[in-house]
Amino acid sequence: MIRAADADSRAEEAVSIYDTTLRDGAQGENVHFSLSDKLRITRKLDEVGISYIEGGWPGSNPKDLAFFREVAHLPLRTSRIVAFGSTRRAGTAVEEDPQILMLLDADTQAVAVFGKTWLLHVREILRATAAENLAMIQETVAFFKQRGKEVIYDAEHAFDGYREDPGYALETLAAAAEAGADWVVLCDTNGGSLPKQVAELTALARQKIGCRIGIHTHNDGELAVANALAAVEAGATQVQGTINGYGERTGNCNLISTIANLELKLGKRALPAGSLSRLRELSYFVDETANLAPNPRAPFVGRCAFAHKGGTHVNAIGKLCRSYEHIEPEAVGNRRRILVGELSGRSNIVIKARELGLTLREDDERTRGVLQQIKEMEGRGYEFEAADASFELLLRRRLLPYPPFFDLVEYHVSIRRFPAKKYEVSEATVKLSVQGEPVYTVAEGDGPIHALDQALRGGLERFYPDLARVRLRDYKVRILSPEGGAAAATRVLVESSDGVRSWTTVGVSTNIVEASWEALVDSIEYWMLRSERCAGAGMPQARSEAASPP
Template identity: 45%
Template sequence: MSGDGPTLGDASAAGGRSVGHGHSHAHGGGAGHRHAPTPGQQAHAGRRAALEADGTPADSAHADLPPLPEAVDVFDTTLRDGSQQEGLSLTVDDKLRVAEQLDHLGVAFIEGGWPGANPKDAEFFARAPKELSLSTATLVAFGSTRRAAVAAEKDETLRHLLEAGTEAVCLVAKSSEMHVTHALRTTLDEAVAMVADSVAYLRAHDRRVFLDAEHFFDGYRANADFSLRILQAAAEAGAETLVLCDTNGGSLPAEVSSVVGDVLDRFETQVGVHFHNDSGCAVANSLAAVQVGATHVQGCVNGYGERAGNTDLSATIPDLSLKLRVRTIPDGRLERLTPVSHHIAELVNIAPDPQQPYVGSSVFAHKAGLHTSAIARRSDAYEHVDPELVGNGTRFVVSEMAGRSTLALKAAELGLDLDSQAATEVLDTLKQLEYEGYHFEVADGSLELLLRQATGWRQHYFELESYRVISDQGGDRQSTEATVKVFVGNERMVETAEGNGPVNALDAALRAALVPHFPGLAHVHLVDYRVRVLDSARGTGSVTRVLIDSTDGDRTWTTIGVSENIIAASWQALVDSIVYGLVHTGPEGTGAATTPEHDKEPA
């Protein structure tokens, strides 16, 4: 396809001439101070030096590359690209807290948003210098190149980027001929000039510049000469990193390896990648790019982003660190991955995916009897890495399919001594309860209490006398009142409370009765309540299963109740939740588990 200016020759060839020379990839070629090269930039320079030391020209075919780069710079764009996910909306306070977590993890760069695009991002960049104290990360502002036919010094987007006050900026530029002619509606030469002028202008104002070459892989496929001209313009103007973006998310690893390898052969400037997951290959594509020499990877924690999301850094970081032995974050930080992933999920108000690689609650959980037996003898039998390396842990899931060995392992995991006879008895009980509709593999709290009871333990924190629920509705007014009568020791407690429904009212009344005796319960809160009808064919007489999620701020647990009466099922789950909380937080809320001797049945 034709362009409006000189071409770079046959871009499809494996080799090519090196462009962008004369400007260190570490600092670009514009005015301003030099900054220390990042680990990824040092690795990029080391790759080229290794090629030349081996007698191989740095711009030769990439079939015989030296070993993998020693390090990759991790660039997180959760606050910008990730926030474009449907249903994800962050306040400025949320963005600041997410940034703190990303820095705690140890990423190299945090893209904070697009200053000038909306008041929220403008406020974020205004507050960030005063409220964030970043230890490892550099904050980056995002924006586009100058508009067509507008001088850089008069362009509002570039002005907003400077006003953001960040050390580094990320410029997005069209690198696909189709997008230039149809979206920008300008010429290819003007698109190249827009990149060159914008990068040079920002470099003259002492900013580090990353270029996001939008739609690069699609553009390269259609007109590689033009796409490479965009990179050349940025490199020669002083951009420190050329980021190849798979904006539509349709590329596959083999193509990525070929294209990234060709770009690396042609440019001295550091090369990075930014993938979307529309074909399910974002992580694989990122790994493929690093394997041919890319030393900068962009993505989002938990893979957030529009459509199918961005590269999931929660998987990419451990893949690079543990599988390819490429340094991504500072030593000692990888074990923070799971807690940070879950904390950010809480901040963005999206439930964590239990099957998310490395950080999901189910990815090191074992249910099948053969698996659990093997895991007990050798942990790597069914675990590809030690889960503790990423801050996760092995779990044994117990259901009616479990054998005695699985139950014994689960009990040991909880610090309980379950002998063979007790294991057999609790297994029979478990199978009967699951036949009735209980589902203990999703109710870890109730399961633990069941196993404790199998060792002779009984809860004597309180004893129920009765409960009653009354609902009134008249006109627009609706109220629910619950009365709970319990014994705590020899003291009879009677409390009544109102709520927005039966469960809320029962919870309030039970707490009112117990908190004076057990202050630790003040820290235990119900966070989710779910009901499932198990045999809907019976209509209003159906058996219902209730699951309640509770937390004390440090841990979260699930309890279960099953009954034809939804209030009775809810009461079962609620009582288990309270008892579990007392066991693990202690009556005073000290966090000490309480299994006193007097709570055991006589031998």
């Protein structure tokens, strides 16, 4: 298993990370950033130690203009802000091109300008000559260099252009280098190149043009990260991409995966010491800011990245983690997760029990019993890998039985609809026995499940006031046997939170109200069991003592 410290000890030349989440990433479908969002992400990228942050195209929209005004007041420590634009227009003097002047007015230390490498674009899109395109590149780069800017030249469609006309493609790269570009970045703009092709042109460009080389890849062939790594191995020392791979079409090079691979696999320094363990934090922060759900299967940082379910795998993990893990999860800020389900073995139960402070042996009959119960319940539709809280309750009920917090006497749910008044209300009544005292509660809700939840909480909060902090965050329903029609088995997953932590519980029944009730009761019971605040009520708490085999 590779450790971050091992990579640091053999680190070679550093690779500069260039983030374009705020510009190229924002071109992805359903990705939207407000001005405040862009500034928040900029601060986070700077905290983590990203070398370059591309803030946007000043000539494209008012928000980007406002960003460059505001970002100038941020006390950034490690990142250099970059304004993005294009080479001058064909037939226009560089000093008179409005978008060039707006790029200059952004007042950043560095500018990135893209130009054409592919003759198809020169002739059919720009409607310019090959010679004019070379002049556009050279004059634009020179214009910004004369004004003291660091210039990053993005060679758009570099690989397509090279495949069609290698000589002309290299001429465009040389034009930028000779005009003083600090970086020439090879762009796989259509995302269709293969690692071998990327490595070939990168090595050739590094040899021919005498300028630092960067790489900018798109993910249309699902090779953006592989292509970026191939370029680095061929001599590129800057990688452009976006956090979580946001971007147009299928997205850009995912910087989260790229940084992890650079540092842990190639021994290249991409972030300041200590920042690699913040990758997961960065990934989730950007998803949250973009109001997008994190990808649970994202390499390195996703919830599933180090999740183990199969009994054989878990048995091996319990003996030697690197037997089924390519890195230590903590190196990138993640953690190992052991799942339980119908494919589990006894090792899954033993390790999960250990996480809860409970001691079990694989040859313990109770371990066999828990495993058999889980397999039987999953056969009926339960899913414990997505409902850790329900699994913990199951385990504790078998190993450390505790008195109930409350007992259900009965519940009733009704829906009244008044079409003439366009009015509908759901009402639930719940009868409980709490600490030997009868409790009767009635509540209304937006639907039958909401009403039932409100009535249950209303009856319990007099005894457990802090329960008011617990809120339902998500409610998912899945029909398990569609062929059953209205009598189909239904699985309900409920995610709850007390503002500090969150947990998920599961219920299954042919009656959706019953399945929901089961998940709701588990959710509340789990919070009570884990909460120190229950101590004041004289009720059982989460127990830390081990449940040793007899």
